[in-house]
Amino acid sequence: MSVENAGSSPTADAAISAEDAAQLKQAKQQIIEELSKIIVGQQEVIQEILIGIFSRGHVLLEGVPGLAKTLMISTLARTLDLSFSRIQFTPDLMPADVTGTDIMEEDRASGHREFRFMEGPLFANIILADEINRTPPKTQASLLEAMQERQVTVGRTRHQLPGPFFVLATQNPIEQEGTYALPEAQQDRFMFKVFVNYPSFDEEFEVARRTTGTDVQDVKPVLNAEQIIRLQDLVRRVPVSDHVVRYALSLVRQTRIGDAGVPDFVEELVGWGAGPRAVQFMILGAKARALLEGRFHVAVEDIQALAKPVLRHRVVVNFAAESEGVTSDEVIDRIIQATPTTENELSSDARFQKIFAS
Incomplete structure (x- = not known):
C-alpha cells in the first residue's frame, strides 16, 4: 500500500487526547529552538518541512544557491535521532551509486563465491538529495521506488528501507545552467515543493554576524525513530469534516482543464492539473498543521x-501563461479566491454542484 493511502480514512479516525496534541506541539517547539541556533529566519519553510515529516511525506526545496537549504536539512537531521545520509547529485552519478549494488564476495577459507548486496547511501532514515536537478533523469528516477514504496529493487531482490524514511531534496531554479528539470512524475512523489526565498535585511545581518565569528552552536536531538513514528500515527487520527474534504477536492478538481465547473481562467492558463495524490497530501498536511498549532480538528484555513x-x-501552466509571466502560484491564488469557504455556499x-457531480 502506498504511503499516501495507508492508514484509516480521514473521516473515521479515533479521537485524540489533549496530552497527545500537546506532545506534538511541544516537539515542534523544541525542534525549532534547536534549529534557531543555526538557522536564522525561514520559519515558514521549517514549518512546512516539519508538516511533511510528520505526514510521512517528502519535501522538495527550491531556491538559488547560498540560501542555507542544505544546512537547514542537515541541521534538522541532527535534531532527530535518526540515521542521515547526504547524496550530492552530479552529472556523472549513476543509479547504483544511490541505491547500492550486488558485489561478488569470496570466502578466502573455502574459496566459495557469492553475490552480496552492498547498501547505497539511500539506506538511511533521512536522505538529503542535494541539488537533485544536477543529475540526469536516469539517476533521478532511482529515487522513485524508494519514495513511493520505501524499498529498493536490485536485480530480482527487494530490499526494505529503514523506517521512518524521508527524502528532503534541494534544487536550484531550472533557469540556471547545468541542471536537468525533474520529470513531473518524480515531482509528484514530493508532498510539498517549498520555495526558499532571500532573507530580510535583519535576518541577513544576523547571518553575517553569526557566520563570521568564532561561536559554535551545538544542536541536541529532540526525537528518536520510535517517537516520530508514534507522532505520525497521531497525525492520521486527527478528525476532518466532510466539508473540509469537499473543500480540498474543490480546489484540486478546479485545476483540471476540461472538467465540468472549471473556471475560465484555468482553461486559459493551465496545461495540466493535479491528480488525486494532491488531495491526499493536502488533507494529511492539514491534519499535521492543525496538531502543530495545538488544534484537534482540521479547518479550511489549514487547506488554504x-x-x-x-x-x-502539480499544476503546470501553459505557454500562454508563461508568456504573460503567470505562475502556478498565481493560478492557485485565483482558485482559492473563487472558491467559497462555508459549507452552505x-x-x-451551481458551478460546484457540477464539480461534485462530475
Whole structure:
C-alpha cells in the first residue's frame, strides 16, 4: 500500500487526547529552538518541512544557491535521532551509486563465491538529495521506488528501507545552467515543493554576524525513530469534516482543464492539473498543521495554507501563461479566491454542484 493511502480514512479516525496534541506541539517547539541556533529566519519553510515529516511525506526545496537549504536539512537531521545520509547529485552519478549494488564476495577459507548486496547511501532514515536537478533523469528516477514504496529493487531482490524514511531534496531554479528539470512524475512523489526565498535585511545581518565569528552552536536531538513514528500515527487520527474534504477536492478538481465547473481562467492558463495524490497530501498536511498549532480538528484555513506547496509542482501552466509571466502560484491564488469557504455556499453554488457531480 502506498504511503499516501495507508492508514484509516480521514473521516473515521479515533479521537485524540489533549496530552497527545500537546506532545506534538511541544516537539515542534523544541525542534525549532534547536534549529534557531543555526538557522536564522525561514520559519515558514521549517514549518512546512516539519508538516511533511510528520505526514510521512517528502519535501522538495527550491531556491538559488547560498540560501542555507542544505544546512537547514542537515541541521534538522541532527535534531532527530535518526540515521542521515547526504547524496550530492552530479552529472556523472549513476543509479547504483544511490541505491547500492550486488558485489561478488569470496570466502578466502573455502574459496566459495557469492553475490552480496552492498547498501547505497539511500539506506538511511533521512536522505538529503542535494541539488537533485544536477543529475540526469536516469539517476533521478532511482529515487522513485524508494519514495513511493520505501524499498529498493536490485536485480530480482527487494530490499526494505529503514523506517521512518524521508527524502528532503534541494534544487536550484531550472533557469540556471547545468541542471536537468525533474520529470513531473518524480515531482509528484514530493508532498510539498517549498520555495526558499532571500532573507530580510535583519535576518541577513544576523547571518553575517553569526557566520563570521568564532561561536559554535551545538544542536541536541529532540526525537528518536520510535517517537516520530508514534507522532505520525497521531497525525492520521486527527478528525476532518466532510466539508473540509469537499473543500480540498474543490480546489484540486478546479485545476483540471476540461472538467465540468472549471473556471475560465484555468482553461486559459493551465496545461495540466493535479491528480488525486494532491488531495491526499493536502488533507494529511492539514491534519499535521492543525496538531502543530495545538488544534484537534482540521479547518479550511489549514487547506488554504498548504494549497501552494502541495499544488505548485502539480499544476503546470501553459505557454500562454508563461508568456504573460503567470505562475502556478498565481493560478492557485485565483482558485482559492473563487472558491467559497462555508459549507452552505459551496453546496449551493451551481458551478460546484457540477464539480461534485462530475
